[in-house]
Amino acid sequence: MTDIEKEEIILRGIGASPGICIGKAYLVDREGVNVIPQYLISEDHVDAEKNRFRTAVEKAKEDLKAVIEESSLQENTTILETHIVMLKDKMVYDKTLDCIEKEHVNAEWALKKVITALLANFKRISDFYLRERGEDVTHVSNRILRNLVGVEYNHIRSINKRVILVAEDLSPAETSQINLEKIMGFITDGGGMTSHTAIIARNFQIPAVLGLDNSTSVINNDDLIVVDGTTGELIIHPSEETLVRFVQRSLRYDAQRAAMAKSSQFPANTLDGVHIQVLGNIEFPEEVVAVKDNGGDGIGLYRSEFQYLKRSSFPDEDELFDKYRDVVEVMNPAPVTIRTLDINGDKAIVQTTHSSEKNPALGLRAIRYCLQKPDVFKTQLRAILRAAAFGNVRIMFPMISGVEEIIQARHALDQAAESLDKEDIPFNRDIDVGMMIEVPSAAMMADIMAKHVDFFSIGTNDLIQYSLAIDRGSRHVNYLYQPLHPAILRLIRQISDAAENQGIRISMCGEMAGEPTYTPLLLGFGIRELSMNPLAVPVIKSMIRSVNIKETHELVRQAMKFGTAAEVAALLKDTYGNIVTDKLYGR
Amino acid sequence: MSVSKDLSKEAVIVNDLGLHARSAARIAALARNAKADVWLIRDGEKADAKSIIDMLTLACGKGTTVTIKIDSGSDAEVLHNIADLVKCGFGE
Secondary structure, eight states: OOOOOOOOEEEEEEEOOOOEEEEEEEEHHIIIIIIOOOOOOOOGGGHHHHHHHHHHHHHHHHHOOOHHHHHHOOOHHHHHHHHHHHHHHHHTTTHHHHHHHHHOOOOHHEEEEEEHHHHHHTTTTSHHHHHHHHHHHHHHHHHEEEEEEEEHOOOGGGGGOOOOEESOOHHHHHTOOOOOEEEEEEEEOOOOSSSSSHHHHHHHHOEEOOOOHHHHOOTTTTTEEEEEEETTTTEEEEOOOHHHHHHHHHHHHHHHHHHHHHHTTTTOOOOTTTTEEEEEEEEEEHHHHHHHHHHOEEEEEEOOOOGSSSSSSOOHHHHHHHHHHHHHHHHHHEEEEOOOOOOOTTTTTTTTTTOOOSSSGGSHHHHHHHHHOHHHHHHHHHHHHGGGGOOOEEEEOOOSHHHHHHHHHHHHHHHHHHHHHTTOOOOOOOOEEEEEEEEHHHHHHHHHTTOSSEEEEEEEHHHHHHHHHHOTTOOTTOOOOOTTHHHHHHHHHHHHHHHHHHEEEEESSOOOOOOOGGGHHHHHTTTOOOOOOGGGGGHHHHHHTTHHHHHHHHHHHHTOOOOOOHHHHHHHHHHHHHHHHHHHHHO | OOOOOGGEEEEESSSSSOOOOHHHHHHHHTTTTTTSSSEETTTTEEEEOHHHHHHTTTOHHHHHHHEEEESSSSHHHHHHHHHHHHTGGGGG
């Protein structure tokens, strides 16, 4: 183009999957769809143009059918089947034909006009879930556009060189077709930590920076880019100097990870020989692979919500059982801790109570919801008990706030077992029953609660939010989200003392458990089971191996004297800071 | 224009997801049996019940009251069927 050297551009987004990659950008939209030709059609060609559109729709229909046949994910195909029906929806199909007829414009342009107008309507919708249906319209229209533009849609499926995928957003249909071995990294304008792309990227350990707003307009095809999914940085046209810096960082990171992953297959013992169980948190059955690869000693939190979300009916018992059994069998004899349905504040968009509750985080959620919907609850409990016949299952109830709830939940479990027994369906009732401690009242009552369960699992994310009365999603107060707040430390101490006195197991499954900075402190409190994002397992195991339990007791003794989180953080930095930096970034 | 009572029915969206794509698809499937137009009305805003996308833009969450309206008395059966489908929460 020109002789002028391109300037380095740095963009910051959400580091949704850690790791560093350097490579060429591959823009999904530009090569297939985004460039839309606009021209007028003469009177005598209008009919032909309309037919061209009809053909493109038919082709899109065939394409979708083929995708459905190839796809193995049940959830995906339901969405795609609806997309097939939407291809012929009047609002798209008839209106586009109308527009070609009346305005004498080419089919691509007509379709684009119709879709743009439609999407404006969706943007006004306040209900999050229903507003998101606008995405369905986008995916449907993109399929037609690809066929119209004529380029044999250079499909992400056909990518045959190692690239960094750059897209406005990736639909589940698109991600299901990617040959992930060819993808070095993901960049998207939309999306966030919980988006589909983020989950896929973390599962396959591909660096991803999402939520960049305008990356697709800044990046050109084949641009050299650097993606740092750990920090959320994206560098376009990196300078020589930047490249060297990131290559070094990347080598260090990879070497560190490789060494850690290798040693992670072995049990984690402290310097003074105390064994600590390090387990993985999962949301989807497929994630067991990540748990095993990273050396997880089991699953400390299997979130059971995904089978209930983004769908129109409750899953039936067999469907739940199948998924649980998959996970349980693969992990056996390692434990799988299934948390019963926790439809909550940030997920409530779909099945439950969003419309009427002012304060969903304090409303009808988790165990409260289940106890009010005995049928839904029973279906899940039966599925869990049945899966327990195939391996090592533990069950835990979320958001218990009082003793009555744990008694009622246990009663429901007994009833579910009785009903299975009567029907002669194989199950295993001899499983550990535990509760999450994430409500301050449960923490205060831990001594009594401990008499009713086999284990506690501390859910730090909610415990911190509820105790400190802050919403970490709020820009204005999220600086107050302090895991090291002395009040939180006191609650954890109270919970662990109660567990110890009663002789029950205690674990932690919140984000705090996967953060190496906190590991010495948590061990000092007597916690012997930590459950986390599977990718954090190697780092935490490595951290555990550098810690001496006796010293952690002293650490806790000192930490409990402080009045502020900042002082506690400073203490941790002084005592273990160097080890943590070493584990996270290598040297 | 006389809006006879027989030409419309009210129903409340009771399923938890609200009127989403798949439930709208089921309404549209019934509406396509009608000879004349069928409408879904929410707070005076009207959507073509034969179009999934049009109905989606009405954004009917759980608890929304909608009116189903037919233009021709000969489509009374379609009207009944749609009202029943909505009332039973799309069998979800």
